[in-house]
Amino acid sequence: MKIVVCIKQVPDTTEIKINPVTGTLIRDGVPSIMNPDDKGGLELALELKEKYNAHITVITMGPPQADTILREAMAMGADRAILLTDKRFAGADTLATSHALAGALRKLDFDLLITGRQAIDGDTAQVGPQIAEHLGLPQVTYLCDLSFDGKRTFTLTREIEEGYQLLEAEAPCLVTVLASARNPRYMRVRGIVEAYSREVETWGFDQIEVNEEYLGLKGSPTQVKKAFAKDMKAPGSVYEAEPEEAVGIIISKLKEKFII
């Protein structure tokens, strides 16, 4: 089985602050990490590697510094790493990013394509599904678990609001994974020792298959109007009541606020 995992380097948002004047993220001095959902996806791939002897390629689009998370992925057990970097990719929104990644993925052979559900810096959850659309792949989002019949068919469990959904998909397909679905392993010491003597392939526009119009700033229809920190919500009221009594409380509260 061949697996490709898309990963992203993000600022550690547990450490991040927002500039109150400009409304933008203050990234200075904030450590960069591998996006947690992507790490969950990589862990899933590593478990499949152990089970089915899969080969894992990790790919990221980003500035040259994103090399760090590819080394981390290799130290965790990934076999091959590709850094997609080119000035022509800069300024990309989710659509342009997914086009660039899809352009690179057209050059790779895989049975399973894994992305994180969403990145903690933008929380859009769009790139994975967009890649699937560009490549015409079946996609299963919010994946919790999967098994493989050894030939072409994946049996997948996805998380939905009411419970779980059990699906089948033919390879190649794309899945998006939640960080909470997997407990990522630590980098292995041996992997760390070897990480910087291994190759990270650098791919630019010339190595991928995509229309240049779709890339970078000009391929990005999204415009950020305003970014702001959410006001803290006042704590709500908690009532412990039987259903019938609870309905009464809810109705009276809604009336109180002139909602009904």
Added chain:
Amino acid sequence: MDFNLSKTQILFQQMIHQFAEKEVKPLAAEVDEMERFPLETVQKMGPVGIMGIPIPVAYGGAGGDTLLYTMAIEELSRACATTGVIVSAHTSLCAVPILEYGNEEQKQKYLPRLATGEWIGAFGLTEPNAGTDASAQQTTATPEGDSFILNGSKIFITNAEYAHVYIIMAMTDRSKGTKGITAFIVEKGTPGFSIGKKEKKMGIRGSATCELIFENCRIPKENQLGKTNEGFKIAMKGLDGGRIGIAAQALGIAQGALSETVKYVKERKQFGKPLSAFQNTQFQLADMETRVQAARWLVYRAASLKDQKVNFSSEAAMAKLFAAEVAMEVTTKAVQCHGGYGYTREYPVERMMRDAKITEIYEGTSEVQRMVISAKLLK
């Protein structure tokens, strides 16, 4: 001269820091309180490669160097000094001597299991009447056919009870003093080998510290480590390396106490402002930080010299002497900065202060380190 960490070292620190925070720190107070050996942590460290950092890949290790290993002991000890010494004694005093003095069969047999943490290692030199004076050894090894017969006892043995492999020093020629000592590899479960009294200690209370008893314990001749009568040399070389591990443990304890103190003085308010706003606190912290950094570079330098395969005995002794004293001083100040709370077990600095003391004593007391350092000066 480059004082920057390499990319590999930065990546390693990222991993070991996370490991210590998530897997080690949450257990530290309980391990101390219950005097419990954290076996589950060893089982987690094995697959990650922490139990075999400086062991070559060919023998199942991670293929790292002494400096990475040192950083690991530092980070583990920052969270829990017990966990630090388990790895240090296992690696420096058992796995590394087998790597450096073992024959190929011994390396093949023991290193892969030690490096993956499947087996834990220990080392036995100290006896009731032979502490710093190692020449007063009373444990004997008498050849008999294809075997040696061991008789005697060892005390204060770290990892005893949990270890599977022990490097034991015993007299093969009593007339020659330290030059009549030979090293042996003894496996757990060998008839005639038993674990005696378990010590109740001031600090590092989760580490198993026991007596080893040998009563007509027959071990095969192929378990002799190194040459006959060269055991003392093996022990001293092992302790040279071990001192770097203990120095790193002391450094980690000091760093842990300093970090706890920085956190505490920002939170704790007296006279309407946080303790951190008082100049006395600031000066205390500045002194602590300066001492910790000085210790860190002595420790890293000793490790780096070992990696360069040059003589590092004196530097290892200086690193251990200084780092241990810094650990004692910084943890004492940390308790003081915490006031009454610092004296209680609600805060970890109380444990850290108790843990720090041992670093001035084991693997050569501070006085022994001074002997080593001055001996080189006066040579």
